[in-house]
Amino acid sequence: MATAPFSRFEFLIAWRYLRARRAEGGVSVMTWISLVGIALGVMALVATMAVRAGFRTEFVGTILGANSHVEIGNYxxxxxxxxxxxxxxxxxxxxxxxxxxxxxxxxxxxxxxxxxxxxxxxxxxxxxxxxxxxxxxxxxxxxxxxxxxxxxxxxxxxxxxxxxxxxxxxxxxxxxxxxxxxxxxxxxxxxxxxxxxxxxxxxxxxxxxxxxxxxxxxxxxxxxxxxxxxxxxxxxxxxxxxxxxxxxxxxxxxxxxxxGRFVWSWKDRAGAFLNALAIEDDVMFVILTLIVLIAALNITSGLVMLVKNKGRDIGILRTMGLTEGSVLRVFFLCGAFTGVIGTIAGVLLGALIAWNIDPIMSAINYMTGGGAWDPSIRGIYRLPAELRAWDVGRAVALSLTLSFIVTIFPARRAARMNPVEALRYE
Known part of the structure; x- marks a missing residue:
């Protein structure tokens, strides 16, 4: 039975499989673990990049606000x-x-x-x-x-x-x-x-x-x-x-x-520090990417369990004429749903942290006795956050890409399952 890719019934089956019954509670638990893990990973990524962007903006702003952009003098x-x-x-x-x-x-x-x-x-x-x-x-x-x-x-x-x-x-x-x-x-x-x-x-x-x-x-x-x-x-x-x-x-x-005269700019004055910030941004992105990847791998575990539990259903669907491609897309959608929902939740949580960074830092300062942020060390008086579309887009693209990639392998296993073997002991 040839059907258009990602037809409505494929979405319905995938959504039904995600809402496992209590008897299949293991699948449901793994789905929730995957979703929460991805949400927390994306939240950490969005919040961290927002704080890093805000720190650089505040740091550069205070440099430019308190100093000239260029100084010219004699040797x-x-x-x-x-x-x-x-x-x-x-x-x-x-x-x-x-x-x-x-x-x-x-x-x-x-x-x-x-x-x-x-x-x-x-x-x-x-x-x-x-x-x-x-x-x-x-x-x-x-x-x-x-x-x-x-x-x-x-x-x-x-x-x-x-x-x-x-x-x-x-x-x-x-x-x-x-x-x-x-x-x-x-x-x-x-x-x-x-x-x-x-x-x-x-x-x-x-x-x-x-x-x-x-x-x-x-x-x-x-x-x-x-x-x-x-x-x-x-x-x-x-x-x-x-x-x-x-x-x-x-x-x-x-x-x-x-x-005989020099030209000394604000980039010369703070260039080493700004370069260090850029390197730290890249390192933090890589580290948080690994966290999102680990969370995304839970999708694979959940789908493997789902495929095992739904072996009889796969055999029935195949004997009814469902193609390998349709079965693959059904289980791909199961993982994709988890990735998309977790990513959306992570972006919202990360944005909430970024928008409320001042109350959060005030609470941390209160709990630590006021030592969480030392202006004499960090230069500026507060920890700002700046949500940038580019950073949010990178986090979303990374999470969805990893979620989709790790979903393909168990989905292919489900698609290639022999319907005769699936139904032999039923």
Whole structure:
């Protein structure tokens, strides 16, 4: 009896076989074990890939939000006074050339150095950046952040410091912090430290622990005087319209910078870490693939038991004219149903975990006493999750492919069963 492939009666028979009676409880149990195993495997795969994608997005976002996309500066050279320096004396003209390149959103000069910040009996070492107030206000994670304190509009009247420096020093907006810099005032008897007192007018949180615990911002002109950079800058900060399109702009930036100058990008700064994340993503996908494969192999066990229990039915169907192809498709559908239902359940469970990752992490932190997520180690303050269609599609394709492949072998065994042998002892 020739029938169209995957006819309605084939679906009905397959669905009936999956709903085994109590007397055939072994088949039913194996089906449930297979379904639950695949669901858990897919759930783990979807949730893990969502967290990994969210972590990378958050990490890159905080890098781009707290730092320039490209930095351009001088290699060390001997200045007019015979002292080796890296100062950019033509920073104004260089900034204009760079800002005119298509794809560059803005560029600005910067002075940078280190200083000791003290308040009362507390002290800390900070990295001081000298920029103008409009530059600081345009950094995505600085202005208007929920954790920010003070008035960024008063930046020209004092300094802005990171939230963790402020916490360690015990200062707030309006307090006056002493900054000590060893290479300060030049006198006839040598160089004496420079000690200046500044009002803290703004406390920011950039979303990165390493920035919040080290970064101090100072007005550009004041930083030039404080670090002995009169008429010079240390680097040119460059911000791009599309930071991911950096590679196409590097040649133009290098040409505008000229000889003897370096171009240092955000990918150079965090490239090793991002490459490590990519490798970990691939390794995690392979490991979780093995979990899904082990779960899918349970389908084979369940179908082998089903074929053994349904030997008499197979013989009757074959004597009624059912072809080998129809029998194969019936038992293939039995396994496919398990794979499809388990995959759908796994995707839904994985999505629920990804959408509720913050409450889950809060619960884990509560149970572990707050040590489940340490920003000082991981850099960012929270564990985000980002469901991407590509990751969900890969998980679904992997689960269904494995489920279909492992189903073929017991289905072929059922199709090739001799009806005479099947009915001989009935």
């Amino acid at each position: 060390a050279y001997v200045g007019e006074n015979g002292v080796r320096t890296t100062a950019l004396t033509d920073y104004a003209a260089l900034t204009e050339r760079i800002a005119a390149i298509p794809g560059v959103a803005r560029a600005n000069p910067r002075v940078s150095g280190f200083a000791m910040a003290t308040f009362g009996d507390r002290s800390n070492v900070g990295e001081v950046f000298g920029v103008t107030g409009d530059v600081l206000a345009q950094l995505p994670t600085f202005a208007g952040a929920p954790q920010a304190l003070g008035d960024i509009a008063r930046f020209d009247e004092g300094i802005a410091i990171g939230a963790e420096i402020a916490r360690e020093l015990g200062v707030g907006p309006g307090d006056r912090v002493k900054l000590i810099q060893p290479n300060g005032v030049k006198t006839a008897f040598g160089v004496s430290p420079r000690v200046n007192v500044y009002e803290v007018v703004y406390i920011f949180s950039a979303g990165r622990s390493d920035v919040d615990k080290t970064r101090i911002y100072m007005p550009f002109a004041e930083a030039q005087a404080y670090f002995n950079r009169e008429g010079a800058a240390d680097q040119i900060e460059v911000y791009l319209d599309d930071p991911e399109a950096l590679d196409a702009l590097v040649p133009a930036l290098a040409e505008a910078a000229g000889e």
